[in-house]
Amino acid sequence: MSLPASAGATSEPLIELRGLSKRFGARPALESLDLTVHRGDIYGLLGHNGAGKSTAIGLMLGQVWPTAGTARICGHDVHRDRRRALARVGAIFETPAFYDYLSGWRNLEIFSQYTAVTPAARLREVADWVGLSARIHSRVRTYSHGMRARLALAQALLPQPELLILDEPAGGLDPEGIHELRQTLLRLHAELGLTLLLSSHLLSEVEQLCTRIAVLRQGRKVFEGTLAEVRQASNWVRLGTRDFAAAARRLQEAGLVRQVRDGAYLQPAPGVEPDVLVRRLVDWGMPVYEIARAQQTLEAFYLTLMHPGTGSRPAPVPDVGS
Amino acid sequence: MNRPTPSPGSAPARLTGFGRLLRNELWKLFGKKRTYIGFVMFLLAQNLIALVFKLTRASAPMQRLLESAGHTAEAYLSVLTIATIMLVPVAAFLLPLYVALVGGDLVAKEAEDGTLRMILARPVSRVRLLAVKWVAGALFGMSLCLALGVFGLAFARLYFPWGGLFVWMPEQGIFGVFDGAAGLARYLAAHAMLVTEAVSILGLAFMFSCFNVKPAAATILGLSVIFVSFILEHIPYFAEYRDWFLTWHLHLWQYMFAERVPWWRVGQSLSLLVGFNATFFAVGLAVFHARDIKT
Structure with missing residues (x-):
């Protein structure tokens, strides 16, 4: 683990959303969202289905075009300079999709090459870190749900990210899987100093993991603050x-x-x-x-x-x- | 977890960024079983055609035609002639189907499966992504044409002897008789030109694949445009407008069998096909670039 351990948040913002709005036709999905995630945060994005969490994450990753506002990731506007903005970002989605007919190893090679040259030694290291070494050369279609989740984590870790964005990462996992995921995320935060942003329905997970949260309701942010502030x-x-x-x-x-x-x-x-x-x-x-x-x-x-x-x-x- | 420096001789380091992404696309494309449906169907169709010629009297009209023109029929009932006869229906029906199938899959299938969202969480531009996919599709089209040519020769050779090439394509006014060497050169040139047909139809389906549609819809839309163009081209009243129809320019490969190849017409159609393909790509790119990629 080479990155310096820095579990505490600093003032350097890794995600800065300013006045970010998105409409799908006449329907507003997100309205004037301001949000800042600092380096070292474990940031939870909460809200009902349709509250705008996934849209916000899509905007952060440059997958969705904003109707208004800006999204700066790692100091760069993701919609104008996605190459720099996403160079040190990993992402995991609720249902991680892979090329099931290829091996886990080949999938890692394919996804990692979209960021940079990734040597085989690095692939082995990450596969080992997520505990997939024994099955990494098997076809993904033979993987269990938990193994797919670990492969998703591996592909997200390959670009040596500073920031990990997770959209409903615990979706579909059993209690043991959720526990394992929580421990892994805490380990990533503590050992690699990763900044994490996760959206979730699971309030208990957010309560156990996050240092700061934002709550979205009908596309609007209705709260942003620390869990200590929530409790008080x-x-x-x-x-x-x-x-x-x-x-x-x-x-x-x-x-x-x-x-x-x-x-x-x-x-x-x-x-x-x-x-x-x-x-x-x-x-x-x-x-x-x-x-x-x-x-x-x-x-x-x-x-x-x-x-x-x-x-x-x-x-x-x-x-x-x- | 350290970030190891790639050694200069390692495989990833040898390839350029575009080359690495192209290799990815080829892994994805040729890792799928459905990619090979076209190859398998060519194999079956060509074998069937060769067997019908071998086991029935289907070659009798051709023999009469040759003899009436003063040629010895046996010399031209050969590998090259049968392989070229096989080529006509396969190029007209099967090739468009399978290139449209793959072209329609290239973007839409990834969007449907969710892998596109995984890719676009990475710092790759949409332009680069589409360019790589288009090139991979074009390579698939080339490989399909190559397979068509090789399978044709191989299966015809199972049942017929080597000899001259006889081609009769009344619609294009082509009646060609060539010795073995010249016939083989024409046969290879026709397959090289067939690549333009494969790539253009693939490019058309690829354009629809960039829209927010299912892969099957992209394939069907692509084939529909081809069929409509083909129908319009064959309505006699539209004869003076046929330069505007895409399918009119997809028959280039047939001119390779003319006694004198009309190179001016070939060059004209090639330049127009470049324009058609550039337009398909530009429209697909504009649509894809504006799209929101969501689950």
């Missing part, structure tokens, strides 16, 4: 006190709390910070053992974004005070 985005606080029900009732009567749930959580009224709640409870002679902002799961956050106006949890919670 909750407006619920967990309160530890002797009689939670009584404390919650009095806080609601005082107009300081909007909702209560699960016998431990409060949603303060707008503009009310936890310190105000603590001061009031202490004034009322109610002990406060613990108060902390509730950590939000990515799933809850995602659903909030997908269904705006329904609060951070989709299901209504009974009000303790009523």
Whole structure:
């Protein structure tokens, strides 16, 4: 592994999308997308089917022409100078397609030559790294789904990429395959210092892998930030006190709390910070053992974004005070 | 994982960038079984024709024609004559079919299978990609013409002796009688000219293959244009416009059998075929360049 290990993100942007829009006929697929992926990021692109994730990836790879805006990859406009922009980029798609009638080795040779001269030693090295050495000379049509996924990874790694773009990489994999893929991606990030951008439906995968995410809804970006920001985005606080029900009732009567749930959580009224709640409870002679902002799961956050106006949890919670 | 430097003598280093991509295309093209359908069908059709001539009295009219012109029929009921007779239906029907099949596949099949998206995730330009594919297709067309010529001679030799060449193509007004050496030269020249037919039909199907259509649709569209052109060319009222029809210029190979080859007409058609092919490629490229490649 020759590239310097650099698991942390730096300020150097490898992907810069500015005002990127795409319409297919009258239908807008992506609207004025601004997005920046820095070197060292593991960046997750989330959204429902048809949200524009694959279109955004197609635009990043110069496969789709933008209606407006620019896509700069590794510092170069991919639609004007794709040779330089994609020279150190690898890509993996949900259903990796190969020439099934040829061997894995021949497929690697074919795909790699579109980037640069690739010596046999390099092919062997990559095949070995992904664990395909034993079957690399077999025809791809004899490969299992997992082996095809590893071959897809091998072809993506051949140009010695700095940036790996993965469109729904876990699609069709079984739980063991998903685990293996996650470990591989983490290894690529840690050992080779690769910057990763992946689109996925699997929120748990994104939560375990990504450092930053963007959420797309109907072609528009509705969130971009770190997972830490996602977790802190909750407006619920967990309160530890002797009689939670009584404390919650009095806080609601005082107009300081909007909702209560699960016998431990409060949603303060707008503009009310936890310190105000603590001061009031202490004034009322109610002990406060613990108060902390509730950590939000990515799933809850995602659903909030997908269904705006329904609060951070989709299901209504009974009000303790009523 | 280091990036090893290629040694100067290694296979990839010996080839230019275009050469490497061309080798890729040839691997892809000749790695597929369907690429060989044309070769197999030539083999079967030519064997069948040779056997019919051997086992029936199908050669009787030809013998009468030769004798009425003062020639000894036996001297011309030969390998070259039978191979040339085989050539006519194969060049008219089978060759267009199989080159259109491959031409229609070149881009559309990759788009359908998803490999085009994998390729276009790489820093290769669409112009270069299409150019390489077209050249690979042209090489396929050449190999098909070569096979047609070699198979024709080989299978005719199984049943007939070596001798002179007799050709009768009434539509072109060709009645040619040649000795063995001259006949072989004409036979080879005809196959060289047949390449223009193969490449042009392939180029036409290739153009449609660049559109967002299924491979079969590209093949059918290509063949449809050929059939329509052929029909229009044969409507007597359109005789003065036949220079405009592509198929009119695809018969060049037949003129190689004329007693005196009309080189002016050959040159005229060749230059027009270059124009037709350049147009097909330019249209295909314009369409392909503007396309969004998605799953």
